[in-house]
Amino acid sequence: MTTTLEHATTMAQPKGGGLARHQNFATAIVAGVVLAWVGWFLGRHLFWNGSDNWSDQVTILTLLGWMLGFWIGIGAFNAPFQWLLGRDNTRADNLYYAGDKQGRMRYWKFTTDHKVVGVQYIIVTMGLLAVGGILAMAIRTELITPGTHFVNQQVYNSFIAIHGMVMILALIVAVAGPWGNFVMPIMIGARDMAFPRLNALSLWTLVSAATVLVGTLAVGGLPVGWVVLGTIANQAGPGMDFFAVAIVIFTVSTTVASVNLITTVITMRTRGMTLDRLPIFVWGTIITAALALYAFPFFFVAEANQIFDRTASTSFYVAAGGGTSWLQANLFWLMGHPEVYVILIPAVAALFEISSTMARKPVFSYRTAVGAMVVLAGLSAVVWAHHMFTAGWAPSLSGPFMVTTELISIPTGIFFLVLVGTLWRGNVWMKLPTVWMFGFIFNFIVGGVTGIYLSDVPLDEQLHGTMFVTAHFHYIFVGSVLFGAIAALAYWFPKVSGRYLNEFLGRLSFWLVFSGVQLTFGAMFLSGLKGMPRRDASYSFAFEHTNFISTIGAYMIMSGMLVLLGAVITSWRSGxxxxxxxxxANTLEWQVPTPPPLENFDVLxxxxxxxxxxxxxxxxx
Amino acid sequence: METSAKKSLRSFYWTWVILTAVGVGLSLWLPRRYMPAAMSNDAHLTMTTMILFSICAAPVASGVYAGALHVLRHHRYRGDGVPPPAPQIRESTKLLTSWITASAILTVFVLVWGLGALAAENGSSSSNPLVVNVTGQQWVWTFSYPGTHVVSDELYLPENREVEFRVTSLDVTHGFWLVNMGVQVDANPDVITTIHTTPDKLGVFEVRCEQFCGLNHAFMDAVGYVVTPQKFSSWLSAQPARA
Amino acid sequence: MDRSKSLGVALVSVLLGGGALALGGFVLASNTPHQKALQCIESSTHSHTCSVTLSTFPDSLEGVHGANGGPHPDWVTYSNDNVVVPANTTVNMTIDQYDTGGNVNNPFFDSVVGTNGGTAAVNGKVVTHVALGDTGHTFTLRGIPGNGKTLFVSVPLPYNFGTKFPVRLGTGTYPKPVVVKFSFTTGGPAVYEFNCEFPCGGSREGNGFGEAMQAFGYMSGTITVK
Structure with a gap:
């Protein structure tokens, strides 16, 4: 046994040559650009340039070239090719692809080790949050006064949708990405994910999709709002092609990741890790993954239809051709509402974990908490049309959808009971993760309660489409999910880096972001109540003061996030x-050394x- | 020990009560202070619902806040190092059932009220509503009155008569929103959607587009007037015939 | 890390990040196309009266978007997207229409609406509307600025049937313009938006509101009342 291991270690060094062993992010970009050019060249010559669809056909072929090149360049297809050639990977190969003995370079490669993928997800999340945050600052700067003074409405419109979609992407992966990959396999006592290569694939497909989504800004943005309603999307230029391709690939990424997470938990648990002994974060992860498997295919179809409309003159969403943008709206929200819980549940589950450790008490009502997450995931699949109460699509379904939507407040209420119940009578350790958790509890109440207003059809007929909605879901996404994600970061940061996230900077960041959220989105509720519509580049003087306050608050959030970034960088190096x-804590990830060795456990x-x-x-x- | 726990519990209940009172106060004040002046039956219902829901939400939110504050005051570990283990409580059937029952009762109440309000909004009270055809296009609203030749960029409505808006669009999806009337519906190309409302207060109101519709979406609004029936008919006859 | 070093890190993060953002914002704002303000010239004889002239072109070769038409030489355009007029003033507006035309989507926009007297003068002839199919563009101005005074002005700019192209502007040649004159009166300070309601933008699905209609500075602009 020992000899085999030693043999494996010596064999893990690259044998020189072997193109596959020199592939990394840089070669991926080069190959992506080359194939994108090939796609562009072929597109311009293959398609008839008198057609209305010509520019879309060329754009889409170019983007597909980029994707394919990127994947080939990063090495995503190496193993399948080797298998096709009849040479399956040796253990030495597998150790090499897991990033063994490659230092920091392994973070820039198609590395299969789940911990490397987890760290890569942290970096991708931070990058996406940065892009979305910069756009948010541009949006708030424009809205500081009525009129269009900073940017014009064309630029503004092209920013809002990209801000929305980039932030959604960032939050979908913010907790489940880093921690579902880094700690979850250790938590269940596994040596890696069930499909390590698929794990790397899901990360790098996400990167290839995110670059295309952000690249939209270079081709005139996406001036259609983030829900890309079919009718308005038909007027949009190449940005819409970028968006559709990015989403199609992104849904592939989440599907691959979800299948992997679920399979890992089902098949890779160590002996004695029965379902009732599963750490609750693991439950949160697989419930999320199951929900994502249900939800994201709708988005795939929605945007694939869009691509067909634009390249092949189909008319899924073209009213004049017999299509309807209601189809797009339904598909979008069939994804869009479950997606909210895909974002929320991992953050809540991580906080359950944190609350128990920090209060030195068991998770209160463990089974009920798991049940609440399952019920929430189930309900979220049948509430989508509450986003379309005012669409005129199915007035007779308003009642039923109102019922399903408002039932959500029961499992959501259980989340509060579990969190506060776990802390109650505990010896609560006020460290950084706990601080952010209390912020979550405060903001999630605000976001949750205002959700009940919006689920009520008569109220929604006033509040829909206003800043009230924007404020509501920002209390959920920023005030709750982001706070939960930061709590999770502060909690697991020592496991990743071997160092604490700086407590002082973390708290400074907390107070800046927390007060910023109250100012920004608190004032935004008032703008919305007064009747200010969403997505407006300019507004009437009636909304002057509340918008000014929102912008000041947004700058505070920005400062807080920058402090947090500073804290992450300095703590990682010298915390x-x-x-x-x-x-x-008692969960398994804390029982292995830091940093965890390549296959986590010597003995399971x-x-x-x-x-x-x-x-x-x-x-x- | 027992008494101090009881005392701290009493402070929890007091915090709950005080926060609830503040919440109820805000519920009564904020909507009336900030929501646009209600000018129709639907807008009045919207306002009432807003206040009622806020009052219902006050004890729930306050309960969680009071609980969190209680934890911060009484269950925070103030020593150095790792806190000692706390009582290993795993379940409380009593608490769980009462919490779920309470939230279910509130949810059912909110639902019953909401469904009732929905029925009230949908119910057409008048057999002879005034019909207004609304056309959205990038980035203008126009209103026409069937039976007349009037087409206008301003929306004139008579007081106390039910109005049926038949809404459509010439290009992309718009959102037809009568800000002071508390009703809205999307304007879709090739489809007619309808909403009803009965204006019950004279004055000026705003019509906005609330569905993102392209470059100048932010400027897509119109002005409306609720006038007496006499003024309404004289306005109609004073309009030039267009189209 | 001690407290003062942490504060230093916080300060550096905020200053570096904020500075980078501010710089990016400045670059963005200065690169956002804003055309030079076109001032409404106040009359020396009549108080509270001013005059301003705009044009509508079938392409961008006239030069407003740069030499040889800028990035989209074939896009229709107004000659300016940034008009500044004084408050509480009668604005005498002249629009030179160089483009052809057809049917508007909504016949309402064949009519003159909201001008002083409800009329406009087309090549000197007073009209209240243009015949169906004879509209080239429209000048449609509106907004609720929140200062109590709303403004809605819509004037059809008729089809230019000219077949000779004697007018040379920039690198473009145009027929003699159809000259449309009208006036309206402003209220207090506010920003209004004007655009064309004729489907002149070209687009994928043919409703004419893509491209030039969706791009700032082509078939739309603002009127700032100061």
Missing amino acids: EPSGPNPWR PVITEDPYHFDETTVNA
């Missing part, structure tokens, strides 16, 4: 060392109880 289990652990029992031994562990 206070934390040891392997700084929070004295056997589980005899759930991780939520705290006694004197856990204090001194």
Whole structure:
């Protein structure tokens, strides 16, 4: 046994040559650009340039070239090719592809180790948040006064949709990406994900899609709003092609990732890790993954239809051709509402985990909490038309959809009970993750309660399409999910880096972001109540003061996020060392060394109880 | 020990009550202060619903806030190092059932009220509504009155008569929103959607587009007037015949 | 890391990040196309009266978007997207229409609406509307600025049937313009938006509101009342 291992280690060094071993992000970009050019060249010559669709056909072929080139360049197809050639990977190959002994370079490659993928997800999330945040600042700067002074409405319109979609992408992966990959396999006692190569594939397809989505800004943006309603999308230029291609690939990425997460939890749990001993974050991850498997194919279809409309003159969404943008709206929201819970549930589940560790108490009502997440995921599949109450599409369904939507407040209420119940009578350790968790509790109430107003059809007929809606879902996305994601970052940061996230900077950031959220979105509720529509580049003088306050608050959020970024960078390099289990938690990820070795465990652990029992031994562990 | 726990619980209940009172106060004040002046039956219903829901939400939100504040005051670990283990409470059937029951009752109440309000909004009370055809196009609203030759960029409505808006679009999807009337519906190309409302207050109101519709969406609004029936008919006859 | 070093990190992060954003914002704002303001010239004889002239072109060769028509030489355009007029003033507007035309989407826009007297003068002839199919563009101005005074002005700019092209502007040649004159009266300070309601933008699905109609500075602009 020992000899085999040693043999494997010596064999893991590259044998020189071997093109496949020199592939990284840079070669991916080069190959992507080359194939994009090939696509562009072929497109211009293959398609008849007198057709209305010519420019869209060329754009889409170019983008597909970019995607294919990027994947080939990063090495996504190496293993299947080798298999086709009859040469399956040796263990040495597999160790090499897992990033063994490659230092920092492994973060820039098609690396299969789940911990590397987790860190890559952190970086991608931070990059997407940065792009979305910069756009948010541009939007708020434009809205600081009535009129269009900073940018004109064309630029503004092209920003709002990209801001929306980039932030949605960022939040979909913000918790489930980094922690579903980095800690989840260790939590269940697995050596890696079930499909390590698919894991790397989901990350790099996400990167290739995100570059196209952000690239939209270079071709005139996406001046159609982030819901890309069919009718208005038909007027849009190449930005719409970029968007559609990015979404189609993004849905492939989430599907691959979801299948992988679910399979891992079902098949890779260590001995004794029964379903009731599963850490609750793992439950959150697989429920999310199951929901994503249901939801994102709708988005795939919605945007594939869009591509056919634009390149092949089909008329899925063209009223004059017998199509309807209601089809697009339905498909979009069939994805769009479950997606909210795909974003929310991992953050909530991470907070359950954090609340238990920090309060030194078991998760309160563990089974009910899991049940609430399942019910929420189930309900979210049948509420989509509440986004279309005022569309005129199916007035007779307003009642039923109102019922399903308002039922959501019961499982959501259970989340609060579980969180506060876990903390209640605990010995709550006020560290950085706990601070952000309290911020979550405060903001999630505001976002949740205002959701009830919007689910009520008569109220929605006044509030729909206004800044009230924007404020509501920003309390959910920024005030709740982002706070949960930052709490999770602060909690698991020591496991990734071996160092604490700087407590002082983290708290400074918390107070800046927390007060910024109250100012920005609190004032935005008032703008909305007064009747200010969303997505407006300019507004009437009646909304002057509340918008001014929102902009000041947005600058505070920006400062807080910059402080957090500073904290992450400096703590990663030179933060206070934390040891392997700084929070004295019982879940498995804290029982392995920091940083966790390549295959996590020397000997797979056997589980005899759930991780939520705290006694004197856990204090001194 | 027992008494101090009881005392701290009492402070929790007091915080809950005080926060609820503040919440109810805000519920009564904020909507009336900030929402646009209600000028139709639907807008009055919207305002009432807004206030009522806010009052219902006050004890729920306050309960969670009071709980979080209680934890911060009484269950925060103030020592150094790792906190000692807390009581290992895993379940409380009593708390769980009462919480779920309470939230279910509130949800059902909100639902019953909402469905009732929906029925009230949808119910057509008048057999002889005034019909107004609304056309949205990038980035202008025009209003025509069937039976007359009037087409206008301004929306004139008589007081206390039900109006049926038949809404359509010439290009992309727009959102027809009568800001002070509390009703809105999308304007879709090749489709007619309808909404009803009964203006019940004289004055000027705003019509806005609330569905993103392209370059100048932010400027797509119109002005409306609720006038007496006499003034309405004289306005109609004073309009030049267009189209 | 001690407290003062942490504060230093915080300060550096905010200053660096904020500085980079501010710089990006400045570059963005200065690169956002804004045409030079066209001032309404106040009359020396009549108080509270001013005059301003706009044109509508079938292409961009006249030069408003740069030499040889800029990025889209074939797009229709107004000659200016940024008109500044004084408050509480009668604006005498002249629009030189160089383009052809056809049917508007909504016949309402064949009519003159909201001008002083409800009329416009086309090549000196007073009209209240243009015959169906004879509209080239429209000048449609509107907005609710929140200062109590709303403004809605819509004037059809008739089809230019000229077949000779004697007028040379920039690198373009045009027929003699159809001259449309009308006036309207402004209220207090506000920003209004004007655009064309004739489907002249070309687009994928043929309703004529893509391209030039969706691009700022071509078939739309603002009138700022100061």
